[in-house]
Amino acid sequence: MNTIITKIKFFVFTVALFTYGHFYGQTNNVETKLDSLFQKALESKTFNGNVLIAKKGKILYEKAFGQADASNTILLNKEYRFHIGSIAKEFNSVGIMMLKEQGKLKLDDPVSKFLPELPSWTNKIKIINLLQYTSGLPQIKWSEVNQDSDNMAFLLKTSELDFEPGTKYDYNNNNVFLQRRIIEKITKMSFNSFVIKKILKPIGIKNAVVDPDDKEPLFAKSYNSKGKQDILKYNISGWTALNLKDFYKWSEAINSFKIINSESTRQLFEPFSKDNQTGLGGGSIENGKVTSHIHDGAAFNYQALLISNPNFTIILMTNNKQNNLEEISNSIKSIVDK
Structure with a gap:
């Protein structure tokens, strides 16, 4: 029905x-x-959600529509942050490329170089495999994993990979999980702190929160079509929530190579094979300019979409997924x- x-x-x-x-x-x-x-x-x-539309670098439209939660008593406004689902994976992929540019890792480095405590299969997995979802890692067991330590314990017990790294594509959050752990190992910072201090603040993003809880002010709560609010839970950590203006700043920073250079951005846009997801979702660079950047994400009843090209940018975020x-x-x- x-x-x-x-x-x-x-x-x-x-x-x-x-x-x-x-x-x-x-x-x-x-x-x-x-x-x-x-x-x-x-x-x-x-x-039900927030929208921003820009045309040729100028914000044309920015508004909020509907409710901030399932209570039907609190209206959204433009300052509300939303869980953006898989789009938040851009922060770990960009973080990896930042460290590459600093000479602290190479994309051909094996995962074992940074996480030697994991089984010997990490000798086969290169960092580029994590970025392109071709590692062969098994899927996260969401029903059993409640926090990072649970997932690390699961990987420590994993005896073999699902396939030989670099031979197949499998969109898999364990790739994201290990990227975040590598960043922590190299920087000696928690991934959440790294995102805020080393990625977002330097480009003027001040309102973002990582892994916000239900008590976080100006954070939209998701709910289904029956009006039931979701229970917020992070099986693995590291999920950045943004408001419209900060999301747009992030998109523009990618397009202008403000955080990582053109070559690093091109590498993040390069899929294992056509139509596969990459560290930045999907996109292209021509003549040294970003000509397309498209990424969608969903979690619970949150859903977000970013579409950016030289002519316009569209950002849609909802807390009532349709x-x-x-x-x-x-x-x-x-x-x-x-």
């Missing part, structure tokens, strides 16, 4: 978008068009491009 209701809501929303497309042809006010789009999406319960951010972004493009 819930699936049917969701499909009906999405159908209504889609029909509305086509209707708006006709209406929008009659007006040139982009903000009015976007307001109408998101207000209708809010009313039809197909979007699995329709791509469709919404397409509607935004049709409005902004006119």
